[in-house]
Amino acid sequence: DWTPDQFVQTTVDDLKKQIGDDKVILGLSGGVDSSVAAMLIHQAIGQNLYCIFVDNGLLRKDEFESVLESYKHMGLNVKGVDAKQRFYDALNGLTDPEAKRKAIGKVFVDVFDAESHLVENAKWLAQGTIYPDVIESVSVKGPSATIKSHHNVGGLPDFMKLKVVEPLKTLFKDEVRLVGKTLHLDENILNRHPFPGPGLAIRILGDITPEKVAILQEVDHIFISNLKKSGLYNEVWQAGAMLLPVQSVGVMGDERTYERVVALRAVTSVDGMTADWAHLPYEFLADVSNEIINKVKGVNRVVYDISSKPPATIEWE
Numbered sequence: 187d188w189t190p191d192q193f194v195q196t197t198v199d200d201l202k203k204q205i206g207d208d209k210v211i212l213g214l215s216g217g218v219d220s221s222v223a224a225m226l227i228h229q230a231i232g233q234n235l236y237c238i239f240v241d242n243g244l245l246r247k248d249e250f251e252s253v254l255e256s257y258k259h260m261g262l263n264v265k266g267v268d269a270k271q272r273f274y275d276a277l278n279g280l281t282d283p284e285a286k287r288k289a290i291g292k293v294f295v296d297v298f299d300a301e302s303h304l305v306e307n308a309k310w311l312a313q314g315t316i317y318p319d320v321i322e323s324v325s326v327k328g329p330s331a332t333i334k335s336h337h338n339v340g341g342l343p344d345f346m347k348l349k350v351v352e353p354l355k356t357l358f359k360d361e362v363r364l365v366g367k368t369l370h371l372d373e374n375i376l377n378r379h380p381f382p383g384p385g386l387a388i389r390i391l392g393d394i395t396p397e398k399v400a401i402l403q404e405v406d407h408i409f410i411s412n413l414k415k416s417g418l419y420n421e422v423w424q425a426g427a428m429l430l431p432v433q434s435v436g437v438m439g440d441e442r443t444y445e446r447v448v449a450l451r452a453v454t455s456v457d458g459m460t461a462d463w464a465h466l467p468y469e470f471l472a473d474v475s476n477e478i479i480n481k482v483k484g485v486n487r488v489v490y491d492i493s494s495k496p497p498a499t500i501e502w503e
């Protein structure tokens with residue numbers, strides 16, 4: 187019978203043999219897969235594992251700083267790279283969802299490639315690929331794992347020199363979480379909802395500006411922290427907010443307002459392939475809506491997405 191402890195033991199042994207004294211680079215995303223892959227390889231080869239965590243300016247509020255801190259606490263040899271401006275520049279003026287994904291993928295490759303060259307003698311590229319990624323390496327809307335998807339985006343002649351190591355390739359998500367738990371991975375990372383590689387860029391419909399990102403980060407933060415406070419976070423597969431490219435009329439005091447609309451999205455699912463909208467309590471939705479409208483300047487209306495997948499998708503882009 188498969189047990190996480192046994193998996194850790196045999197995988198760490200195998201990794202030691204496979205990698206020896208070579209250096210390995212790995213892109214961390216803040217998600218459970220890349221984090222668990224990093225922990226396993228770290229157990230096997232320690233400081234010969236070089237982790238790179240890129241701030242693309244499209245992460246959740248304060249996520250880069252807090253996740254980087256957790257990685258450091260875990261003893262990982264990790265470098266945080268602030269590439270926000272490069273991503274914003276590449277996205278400037280783009281509105282088509284696929285164009286946005288491609289632009290993000292390209293910058294990610296460039297940044298990662300440049301960083302990996304700073305690690306002398308790196309021989310391996312580690313990835314947190316899990317079994318469902320292997321079966322279905324390209325989803326309907328595009329590749330769905332972080333490094334791997336970006337890999338597929340542009341030609342990567344430089345990466346070809348690196349051998350690939352994928353310690354989670356045989357596991358399903360729930361097994362990855364069990365392994366992470368055995369390794370004492372930070373709860374906050376362990377039970378984190380899936381989050382798309384292109385981040386908030388595909389939750390801001392239309393063009394991306396730092397100002398819109400900041401608004402959406404506040405909205406998302408209110409939604410997610412209330413889910414956590416109410417004990418609902420672990421009841422849903424994924425949740426987030428979309429910033430819509432429309433304005434609507436509202437009233438505040440005696441003033442007419444004409445401001446942005448946000449849509450909240452929360453779904454239940456087992457694998458992300460199909461999903462149902464989460465039947466969150468009305469009272470909860472009312473509180474979140476009030477808090478968003480009262481606290482986030484520039485937003486005067488909140489709607490809740492009640493579409494299932496299919497025919498809708500989880501993300502709006």
Ligand code: XMP
Nearest residue numbers: 328329330331380381382383458499500501
């Ligand atoms: P959809 O929107 O297709 O999303 O129902 C299914 C799952 O995949 C995530 N997703 C992505 N992840 N790059 C990613 O790494 C992407 O381009 C991408 N598009 C969607 C989405 O968040 C959900 O978990």
